């Protein structure tokens with residue numbers, strides 16, 4: 049049986065074409081009900097979410113297994129679940145080499161970023177930026193993160209609903225509202241504990257859904273040997289491509305080296321992940337959880353890649369080919385929505401954390417714990433509702449803007465990585481350098497990111513018509529998110545065009561290097577600031593000096609932040 053491209057346009061869903069039985073709806077509903085149940089459980093058990101420590105940091109009591117599964121869930125969005133198989137199907141298995149980047153992409157967070165963040169006993173990663181540089185650097189970092197995450201969550205909740213709508217005719221806004229509201233509720237009620245444990249549950253649903261579809265897919269294709277024969281004959285298996293050209297979509301270098309920086313921006317310094325490390329009961333558990341991400345992420349990658357080898361367009365395959373097996377399409381839809389829920393729940397909680405810790409608390413030092421907790425719940429709920437508004441905004445935007453929105457997530461991560469690296473690895477960098485670095489890194493990221501979208505959209509009608517169609521559009525989104533999209537133009541790009549066609553896998557590396565280099569140059573020009581704190585050695589040394597646990601560390605942060613202020617006042621250069 050041959051599968052042809054189904055070009056479902058965004059405005060005309062294939063109503064009623066696919067069968068979605070009662071069992072499928074029940075499975076989808078069960079996902080929402082179970083997630084809700086976990087939220088309620090953590091609202092009513094333990095400390096009943098009455099402190100910010102519990103609501104934002106799960107009482108710093110988590111062990112490595114749930115944390116590791118939650119770490120994976122956060123950055124496996126529905127776009128990845130549907131997009132990676134489509135990517136593998138159309139371009140072969142080259143993308144699989146991103147698995148190589150997981151090694152350093154997880155070892156460096158485990159042994160460089162986690163020790164610093166954990167030993168400083170932070171709540172928000174951006175507190176580090178104030179301790180190391182100054183308050184303005186912290187605020188700029190926080191605002192950049194909020195901007196990045198708010199845009200990302202809109203796309204994350206809208207895209208799977210759009211896909212479900214196109215394939216089954218399931219009501220688009222019904223799906224957006226159901227997922228958005230349920231997620232807002234359990235995040236607001238159950239805090240980070242609920243977010244982490246729903247992530248665990250949703251990761252299992254994600255793996256189960258993918259595995260079930262693969263097993264049935266392999267069976268229907270005629271067994272493993274048959275799949276392998278087709279894959280081999282179809283030339284789907286890619287060898288290592290060592291082409292050094294940075295505009296080449298996927299090569300070993302773009303994936304294996306560029307991918308490390310992408311991984312670092314996600315697993316090293318992103319607040320959502322840092323918060324999970326900080327919620328671990330010991331530093332060892334935090335490091336262990338990072339190690340445990342490695343095999344699980346390889347499994348997730350392998351599932352997505354094998355799925356791409358077994359089928360054409362994941363959603364169509366599931367809905368069409370597997371309709372004789374009631375419940376399977378429901379399980380797969382649950383898998384896609386698990387990916388979405390686990391990503392946006394992390395977004396709500398981390399946004400509430402940084403807004404409270406970095407933007408509100410510094411101005412209300414007298415706030416009681418009860419008020420702060422109430423406020424953080426209000427913030428989590430508000431960000432949840434804002435996610436719905438963002439989904440609507442995403443809906444209104446043209447497809448190229450939608451594509452840009454997803455790209456922004458990757459573009460902004462690099463400069464944030466850069467500013468943390470500048471602080472940790474370059475003791476002589478000062479606050480002015482950090483601000484200039486962050487600014488130039490963002491400009492660089494947006495220049496190449498927006499440049500690539502603009503030149504491609506105006507590049508030819510073929511590319512534009514692609515984005516008008518849901519099925520392809522969905523894979524296009526991830527395509528552009530994880531690699532430079534269709535470089536279909538036969539002519540070799542020249543000059544700026546060539547710069548714009550830089551592979552997306554290099555964005556994080558390019559913009560983080562821009563931050564570090566600009567930061568160093570400006571630091572030298574504006575006078576070498578005395579090192580305030582905190583290099584890794586400083587952090588480690590100061591922890592050893594404070595053998596007593598949290599109380600000692602808390603006072604360490606307080607004194608360093610005081611001496612920081614004194615330093616700034618004394619040195620108004």
Ligand SMILES: CC(C)(CO)[C@@H](O)C(=O)NCCC(=O)O
Nearest residue numbers: 123124125127128146314349530
């Ligand atoms: C984290 C990786 C690189 C792991 O392969 C990938 O899942 C990814 O690019 N995630 C971010 C994009 C997203 O899935 O929303």
Ligand code: NA
Nearest residue numbers: 121124387391
């Ligand atoms: Na997810």
